[in-house]
Amino acid sequence: MSSARPSTRRLRSGLVTGAVGMLALTALAACGAGSGSSSASGPNGVVTIAAIEPLSGAFATSGKDELEGAKFAIQQINAAGGIKSLGGAKLKLISGDAGTTPAQATATAQTVLSKPGVSAALGCWFSSLSLAATAVGELDKIPWLTASASDQIVAKNPKYVFKVSSPLIQGTNGLQYLIQHYFTKNGHEPLLAIAGDNNVANTSFYNQYKAWAGQGIARIGTQKIWTPPLADATPVASAVVSGHPDLIVLGATSTSDETELLQALKSLGNTAPLVGTASSWDNPSYLQTVGGPAMERIITPDGLPFPGKGSEAATAAYQKFSGEPWMDSEAASAYSNVEILAQAIEQAKSSKPADIATALHKLHLVNFQPLAGMFPGWNDVSFQANGQRKGGSFVLTEWLNGVPKNVYPPDLAVATADLGGTS
């Protein structure tokens, strides 16, 4: 008995201490939740934006480019006085690693969005990751802007997800434009070879290409599809080259796979023109991996922005900010997303996620610079009820003299497309 009393006392005192601790924590959490939901902007006039991007693994190059573009936009907006309707509130970026799998992207989104005071989110570049992670934004009612291409992201009519890239069909429209202007000879449809991974956006592209076979647009020859990463690109390149295509569509989305595939195609003496499907084909990292000459004349139809006429000052400032030789489409899309988001926050006059989402649905930006110089139709930015940006078109970027350049549409183009005498 005598030994039981002290232990009972210890137990009771432990329980009391624990209960007090729990109460204190609950009170603190309540204060935190309260401050986030009641104030116009977060603590110290800060509006927090989360960027969930692939920062490790096969897609890290593209993820880091998006992050850099977002940081640049935030620096520009803050330097210009922040969100004026919130008394000059500054934007703050927090980031999380979406990794390489939808499960990782979801877990990171859950962790980052659960932090107090997050007003909006961006990411994840790779469509398969965005498809999974944006569902967390929808569930948590935090507006999420994505540059990913897959239309499935907005297929379920989300209220809090906004797809800034053009509808996926614009990517295939770009390829169709190329085929009809450069590769259709004497009325004969060209033979296409497809070499790419099975990312959700790419799979949609391939299905569209296959539909062309029955429409007299193009014939489909060799198709080599893999799950990234690619351990050895030679079998893919060998099969593709031996099919003697008029045009090779490159659907790799990991820069490592893209590098390997390019090297293998070169080593096998490929002479067929190369067309990319993913925005990553305009990435500066190719200067380090395969070199500018190996990239010459690779052309990419894209539903993402790429700097053209009118965005020179912004891209020069980006080069100074990031040290990168140019602003690629990943950086440009994240930059654009933050600019659009800042305008929505400005109009919402609030940092509350629900208010920002409402403002995004109502948003109508007319001739908003410098975005209007990056993408056709961006002089009139607004969203459909399902979050898909209205209108939209495609841009063509082509590597010319060691640098990717905007070659379409004509009003944004800074160079003329040169497909090596194929027209």
Add this chain to the structure above:
Amino acid sequence: MHVALQTLVSSILSGGVLALIAMSLALVFGVLRIVNFAQADFMMLGMYGVVFLAADTHAPSLLLGILMFIPGVLLGAGIYKLLLVRRGGGGPSFGGFAHDQLLITFALSLIIESAAAMLFSGTPRTLNPGKAIRTWDLGGFALDQARVIAFVASVVIGVALLWYLNNTQSGRRIRATAADDVAAQIVGVNVARVRTVVFATSIGLAGVAGGILVGYYPVTPTTGANFLFYAFAALALGGLGNVLGALVGGLIIGIAQGIAQIFISLQLTDFVVFGIFLVVIFISPNGILGKAVRA
């Protein structure tokens, strides 16, 4: 036929480097019973080492790849002494190893990958791109020079390792320790030193494998993960801890990848490779070359 042959040759050539990684795994498993999940990350570090040294020195990449043995050995010895030897002392008969070491090497793998991502970024790096795409044209049949050099170097190093194990005093000490460490200690073998040497050599070989691989394969912080499970499959296929078996297993895995890619589907490559692996292990649990565990 042309495509099939091109694919098959490329796969066999790729199998060479895989065999070298598997042999490094076999060596360390044979003597220490360590399943080293970080092995392919040391390979990745070897790849980065060659990329940076080649940029600074312009020395031949193959020479730099072989030189990766030295930092690999030093790193391996340090890690063994600092992390692994403290968790049970080492060896199959001295207890305490298996579970701790699995976790330690797994943690090490994650730490190395994260550190590499921080230091080198996720952007792939290659050697001089011009070198990476030089080929020998054999009547319309393109033979990638970098792959051929990597294959020959891997096989030569693998054969040299086998010769060393079978024909030198220290090689015999390693084999004696692998066969029965208690008996080896009784007859005067310094088992603790043998273990340190083996682990260090194994990491050195992984560094060399990376140094050779980067001749044709771009490196990122997660490149090791692309090879690790194939290397483990090669190791088990040849017979766990059997160095010659690992060499054969690596080549078989390479050929299996080629066959899957030619006749089935790129997306089913892993299904075919690991399917073959399971069938072989089911028929011959100790792998193709028989006896269970020996260096």
